[in-house]
Amino acid sequence: MLRLSTKGQYGVRAMFEIAKGYPDKPIPIKEISERQDVSVAYLEQILNKLRNRGLIKSIKGPGGGYVLNKKPANISIGSILRELEGPVAITSCLDPEEGCIRVDGCVTYMLWKSLGEKIEGFLDTVSLYDLIEGTLYKNSK
Amino acid sequence: MLRLSTKGQYGVRAMFEIAKGYPDKPIPIKEISERQDVSVAYLEQILNKLRNRGLIKSIKGPGGGYVLNKKPANISIGSILRELEGPVAITSCLDPEEGCIRVDGCVTYMLWKSLGEKIEGFLDTVSLYDLIEGTLYKNSK
DNA sequence: GAATACTCTACTAAAGTTGTCAAGTATTCG
DNA sequence: CGAATACTTGACAACTTTAGTAGAGTATTC
Ligand code: FES
Ligand code: FES
Numbered sequence: 001m002l003r004l005s006t007k008g009q010y011g012v013r014a015m016f017e018i019a020k021g022y023p024d025k026p027i028p029i030k031e032i033s034e035r036q037d038v039s040v041a042y043l044e045q046i047l048n049k050l051r052n053r054g055l056i057k058s059i060k061g062p063g064g065g066y067v068l069n070k071k072p073a074n075i076s077i078g079s080i081l082r083e084l085e086g087p088v089a090i091t092s093c094l095d096p097e098e099g100c101i102r103v104d105g106c107v108t109y110m111l112w113k114s115l116g117e118k119i120e121g122f123l124d125t126v127s128l129y130d131l132i133e134g135t136l137y138k139n140s141k
Numbered sequence: 142m143l144r145l146s147t148k149g150q151y152g153v154r155a156m157f158e159i160a161k162g163y164p165d166k167p168i169p170i171k172e173i174s175e176r177q178d179v180s181v182a183y184l185e186q187i188l189n190k191l192r193n194r195g196l197i198k199s200i201k202g203p204g205g206g207y208v209l210n211k212k213p214a215n216i217s218i219g220s221i222l223r224e225l226e227g228p229v230a231i232t233s234c235l236d237p238e239e240g241c242i243r244v245d246g247c248v249t250y251m252l253w254k255s256l257g258e259k260i261e262g263f264l265d266t267v268s269l270y271d272l273i274e275g276t277l278y279k280n281s282k
Numbered sequence: 283g284a285a286t287a288c289t290c291t292a293c294t295a296a297a298g299t300t301g302t303c304a305a306g307t308a309t310t311c312g
Numbered sequence: 313c314g315a316a317t318a319c320t321t322g323a324c325a326a327c328t329t330t331a332g333t334a335g336a337g338t339a340t341t342c
Contacts, residue, residue: 001226002143002260006300009232009249016248028318037243042301048320061309062317077252085142091150102178107157108150110277111218111267118263119143122256136251147331169287183332189289202340203286289338299328307320312313 002090004081010038011046011084012077012131018056018065019072019128026065046084053083072132078123088116088123143231145222151179152187152225153218153272159197159206160213160269167206187225194224213273219264229257229264 013036021027029047033040047066050056055075056066068075082088086095090112093100103109130136154177162168170188174181188207191197196216197207209216223229227236231253234241244250271277 001149001222002145002229002231003233004143004231004253005298008142009253012249012252013247026318030318039301041303044320045301051319058319059309060307060317060319062311064309064318066319081142088143090143090145092144106154107272107275108153110275111153111272112145112150114277115260115263119256119260122259126252131248131252134248134251136255146329171287180332182334185289186332192288199288200340201286201288201338203342205287205340207288284342286341287339290336291334293334294332295330296332297328297330299326301324301326303322303324305321308318310317311315 005085007046008081008085010036010043011050012080014038014043014046015050015055015068015075015080015128016131018068019075019132021065022068022072024067026059026063026067028065031065050080050083055080055083068128072128075128076124077126077128077131078120081123088120090116146226148187149222149226151177151184152191153221155179155184155187156191156196156209156216156221156269157272159209160216160273162206163209163213165208167200167204167208169206172206191221191224196221196224209269213269216269217265218267218269218272219261222264229261231257 014032017032017035018027029040029043032038032047033043047056047058051058051066054069057069058064058066089095089098091108092098093103093106093109094112094116100106100109126136155173158173158176159168170181170184173179174184188197188199192199192207196210198210199205199207230236230239232249233239234244234247234250235253235257241247241250267277
């Protein structure tokens with residue numbers, strides 16, 4: 001249960017590769033593709049979205065590629081996933097675009113809301129920098 | 142992102158109704174259907190699974206219905222969802238039935254693993270009793 | 283034996299996921 | 313200039329999952 005789509009997963013892994021080139025080495029899409037085993041065509045979709053949302057910028061021509069718009073420590077995993085897949089919404093009732101009519105009498109509303117907040121809280125504390133440094137292995141984050 | 146299926150949601154809400162009858166008042170499926178706005182036919186599928194997994198038992202005939210097999214405080218939301226939807230598996234790599242070949246070099250493995258553990262940890266500390274008492278509103282659980 | 287209530291399997295329409303493909307634009311460098 | 317590199321965009325399709333419906337059957341009570 002609670003599966004994350006491949007788009008989100010690949011997005012994080014692609015951002016990790018781009019982060020390694022920060023701040024002055026643009027990473028071409030082909031290199032990301034090879035290092036992370038994801039097709040170039042699929043990555044194009046993902047990186048396009050991330051670029052339109054302002055997380056990365058692109059440089060065309062030979063020597064070009066993608067570069068982060070902020071430093072790795074300031075880009076959280078949560079922010080990447082939100083751009084690609086929208087906010088965490090355990091149920092449609094918690095989705096800002098959907099909402100719920102029977103929320104008043106519903107015993108589970110608070111349950112899913114709390115869970116969602118726990119998840120976002122976690123994803124927002126982990127950054128690309130943590131991924132590069134392997135912080136997750138070392139402390140209790 | 143990270144949507145829970147309706148099966149899981151309805152399952153928890155159905156268990157909540159059954160819990161209210163614990164320990165000696167069987168709740169018929171029709172009553173659950175009315176109180177939670179879920180069709181009888183769909184609930185049948187869900188309750189059947191929960192019965193086969195041993196969370197509830199059923200009593201046939203007039204006056205019959207469903208009864209919890211354990212007291213509400215001993216049934217966690219996590220245990221309900223696991224029976225209906227399998228264990229939390231943010232990515233296929235974390236799914237016991239799938240697994241991953243490139244886990245060794247993968248920077249995100251620990252990330253998804255940690256997130257999954259956080260989620261299960263939360264879901265396992267909240268019980269049907271908490272839902273009935275509204276504990277979620279009161280403390281920091 | 284009629285009414286109540288659970289049991290089980292099959293099936294399907296809609297939605298979402300996971301990509302591929304093709305044609306185009308911009309930049310660099312010799 | 314012109315060739316190579318690299319990003320841009322939109323369409324599209326196979327596949328899987330979800331969210332239910334339907335219907336025929338079994339068990340129990342009174
Ligand atoms: S049904 Fe919408 S909050 Fe529970
Ligand atoms: S690809 Fe399987 S763990 Fe990252």
